[in-house]
Amino acid sequence: MERLPRLTIPVIIGIVVLIIIIAKSSVTIKSGHVGVLYETFGKGVVTNKPPLGEGFHLIAPWNRVFIYEARQQELSDKMQVLSSNGLEIKLDASAWYQPVYSDVAKLHQEKGENYLQRVIMPAIRSAARSVVGRYTPEQLYSSKRDAIQDEIFEETKKILDKQYIQLNEVLVRDVTLPPTIKDAIERKLRQEQESLEYEFRLEKATKEAERQRIEAEGKARANSILSASITDNILKEKGIQATVELSKSENSKVIVIGSGKDGLPLILGNN
Template sequence: MSEYPMSNSPEPFIKRNLATIITLVLITVLFLAFFWSSVVISIKSGEVGVLYRRFGQGTVTDMTYPEGITLIFPWNIMYIYDTRIQQHPHNMVALTKEGLKVELEISIRYYPELETVGILHQRVGPDYLNKIVIPEVESNIRVQVGQLTIDQMYSPDPALLQLMVNDTMDQLEKNYITIQGVVITRITLPQSIETVMENKIESKELADTYEYRIEVEKLEAKRKLIEAEGIKAFNETINKSLTTDILKWQGIQATVALSNSDNSKIVVIGNGSKEMPIILGGESDSSKHQAK
């Protein structure tokens, strides 16, 4: 019979399997570290996720994953789409009705439609801005600019620009994308054309100025004619009302007023029986003093 006592302590078992336990823990930690970004998906504010199942139906088009933390199998892929309004500045070139080249600076505001993000991902992909938005906007604006003359592009009508925008927005809505606005921020014409247009506008302004002056002179001539007609009518009315007695009465009043003045007078009597006396003004008192 053995004299060594039996021991029920788990320590020998732990010591014998300690290396195995440490190995399993390290493998688990390495596995989680390696696949963490593929398993734990963080979807931020204003974003949605579109899942691609490698062993299954492929792209999930009937649902999207909302904001927050989502766990998936490491062999699947989650694509993140920003559904907020985005703005993209873009430069492009178009030809007018005459075939002249103009440069346009535009600003596009857009966002993917939330209900159809899955279909957008399946049919177009994340690079839908360069594949769909920009080409469609350029194409529609080129068509609209091609119907306008260089004069219309130099001084564009806001209604025509709005027509371009509306047509572009209608076309892009068919591709699961909403265009909130297309703003034409600047139109640049070739330097030679711009110089010609500026000279043309200056000539038109000068012609309008001359036309305005002519109209003013015509109005002034018309005013003077009306004034002359009024004076003529006034004189005719006065002449009809003037009689010899009235003229004598006015002469008497003038003679009385002159005789009452402080200046010396020379009165000539005998200017005719029907005429008023002639009163000639003499030297004033101040003149007499100066003569002395």
């Protein structure tokens, strides 16, 4: 009975130590994340083996595991950049990115856990300044929004591809110009629209006038040809035909005496 307490204390201590060792030797990586193993008594960050995937893992208690999110993430940033003529432009953009899964250990070793601030933000800001600096405010406001979005993506991607980061998309949500420049551009666009509308109406009126001229010329040529083809004999023949047809009508009583002018019959008593 006296030995029981003496044995119980070491057992309890041993159980506590074992629990601590197990706690230090196990790591659970959540869905959408990846682990980078750091060997304290080895060569540090393990880069020659695949990273630790999702699930439960046992490691030496003196080693550490750094967890990175492997899913696509979003960076939103508002920047002030200069146009080609030196005017300040406010750019609101987003970037979709994620670490390259197989190179996450190198990313941790060379860039660290705050790679967003160290690498991605400087890269996208540099690309935005470079791209926007090629365009005028008019181009940025109207037709070049998609173009600058694509160009910022391409330039940022060139930088991040060398930094173990995968860039999926860059979205330009808004381009804000100085109010005076914006008002001037809108006035210019309205004037251009009105000018195009006037040119359209003028062209339409010109085409209609041309159509009427061609139609009138066609009618004039037709009348000229018709007049040239009609002779006195043809008129007499047509008159005789009309008289014959009229005489056949049951509702008419025709008396023909002598002849009228130009040799045509004279019709009297037509009811």
